[in-house]
Amino acid sequence: MIKSKICDLLGIKYPIIQGGMAWVADASLAAAVSNAGGLGIITGACPPDIVREEIRKCKQMTDKPFGVNIMLQAPEVEKIAQIVVEEGVKILTTGAGSPAPFMEMWKAAGIKVIPVVASVALALRIERMGVDAIIAEGAESGGHTGEANTLPLVPQIVDAVNVPVIAAGGIGDGRGMAAAFMLGAEAVQCGTCFLVADECTVHEVYKEKVLKAGDNDTIVTGKKLGHPVRTVRTPFSKSFAKMENDPNVTSEELLQFGAGSLRKAVKDGNLKEGSFMAGEIAGMINEKKSCKEIVEGMASKCEELLKAANSRLA
DSSP: OOOOHHHHHHTOSSSEEEOOOTTTOOHHHHHHHHHTTSBEEEEOOSOHHHHHHHHHHHHHHOSSOEEEEEETTSTTHHHHHHHHHHTTOOEEEEESSOOHHHHHHHHHTTOEEEEEESSHHHHHHHHTTTOSOEEEEOTTSSEEOOSSOHHHHHHHHHHHOSSOEEEESSOOSHHHHHHHHHTTOSEEEEOGGGTTBTTOOSOHHHHHHHHTOOTTOEEEEOGGGTOOEEEEOOHHHHHHHHHHTOTTSOHHHHHHHHTTHHHHHHHHOOTTTOOOBOOGGGGGOOSOBOHHHHHHHHHHHHHHHHHHGGGGOO
16 A cells, blocks of 8 residues: 555545546546545536536545535636535645635635645745645646646655645656656646546547547647647647747637637537647557546556565665
């Protein structure tokens, strides 16, 4: 068994957290990951009534700990911030903004708050707010991403803060998990590997795009807007990149072109108009598995590699 402060903090068996992917991370996926011994996360990037409904569904599907991810720049974030308290959610991950406005309310409700950060400076600022742990996410990750890569980012954040650090970005198997522990992390957060899980409800076209992806089949767009996003290469992402590099195309036109594109990928499998967010590890994912197989396989391989580490020493 892998020893981890995160397992003790969150009451989970394996130090594996499923990313709160917008439009993807529903009760079905979160409950399956939690039942497998990891920490399932429900996305809070949906309308408030849907977030409440998914929380209640998840409670019916698992008696294990699970959490909710809150995008802090979402239009109705205040309502969602209150809903998680009303529904008795005990673990939150946050991103795209500062959790400061809600920390007093969340901590009073006994909620563990774990923000996603992409720099040391942000990690230090977030730690002072009284968070319980920090997710250090490298640029290899799918969806919204930063500039620093996971390998140099994680140890720098580990050295800078006193709370446990969770590594994210470019991790999808036991080898990546073992490497994260060597960097000083106490757990990993994974998203892309769960896109092809049996319990993941994304459109079949989405799963096939991930399964067929190679090592160079993701692309980062959106830098012109200040919000870089990593996706699988599709007709949509190629069109977006072309528009982004055209000086005659305005930011407003780009935003309009991309509006609703993630939902079109997740729900409709629309290659022409959909944004198929995925990380660089898409090239490593070649078969569908259950969440139980993904979580247990990752933990088992990680433990095997950590035990074998001494064989490297003379």
